Amino acid sequence: SWVSTTYTTLHYYGFHHSYAEIEYVYEYHYGSPYPSLYDLSWLLWDLGGIESGITGVLSFEELRLSINRGHPIWINYGSYDYGRLVMVYGYDRRGRVYVYQPGYGVRVIHYDSLRTWTVSGNVYYWEYSLLIAP
Numbered sequence: 001s002w003v004s005t006t007y008t009t010l011h012y013y014g015f016h017h018s019y020a021e022i023e024y025v026y027e028y029h030y031g032s033p034y035p036s037l038y039d040l041s042w043l044l045w046d047l048g049g050i051e052s053g054i055t056g057v058l059s060f061e062e063l064r065l066s067i068n069r070g071h072p073i074w075i076n077y078g079s080y081d082y083g084r085l086v087m088v089y090g091y092d093r094r095g096r097v098y099v100y101q102p103g104y105g106v107r108v109i110h111y112d113s114l115r116t117w118t119v120s121g122n123v124y125y126w127e128y129s130l131l132i133a134p
Contacts, residue, residue, distance in 0.1 A: 002035055004102030005074060005085045006043060009132060012072065012089075015048035022047065037076055037130050044132070053131045060111045064091055071132045075099075077117045077124030084117060084124050 006022050017025075025047060030039050037054050044050040058066075058073065066073050072089040090098035097114065099107045117124045 001085045001102040002040060005087050005100075006040065006047075008087060008100060008102075009044065009050070009072060009074075010048050013048055013050055015050075017047055037074075037128055040074075041130060051133050055129050055131060057115075057126050058129050060091075060095060063088055063097065063111070066131060067091060069133075073132065074130035075114065075126055076128040076130065077126055083127065084119060086117070088114075 003019050003022050007017070007019055010017055010022075022043070026035060026039070026043055029043075029046065032039065035043070041052045041054060044052050063073060067088070067090060072087050075086050075088060077084040077086070085102070087100040088097050089100060091111075092108075095111050096108050097111050099109060099114075101107060115126055117126070
């Protein structure tokens with residue numbers, strides 16, 4: 001999921017790298033099969049000069065402010081070193097957020113439902129956020 005989320009973010013900012021290029025650059029520079037959020041933050045910088053910062057769980061207001069500035073947010077479910085990534089890129093007045101989940105596409109869910117994510121019967125918890133261009 002990290003490759004797809006990276007690809008989507010880079011394209012959003014006008015940088016057109018292929019999935020293969022993203023994987024190659026990551027493996028060449030970092031070598032680990034499971035990138036941490038820190039690694040992915042540096043990868044965005046290496047491939048597009050995109051600044052980002054790691055933080056914890058965000059309030060709806062914090063999500064809204066970042067999106068209003070034109071910056072999506074990555075949400076990491078699970079540990080810092082390994083987890084599931086989704087990208088939040090929009091919201092509405094009813095407290096729903098627009099989430100891009102690699103492999104599944106776009107989902108519209110209420111902000112309160114972001115605390116946990118269930119994949120194949122496993123429950124993951126929102127632990128970290130990557131603020132793009134903070």
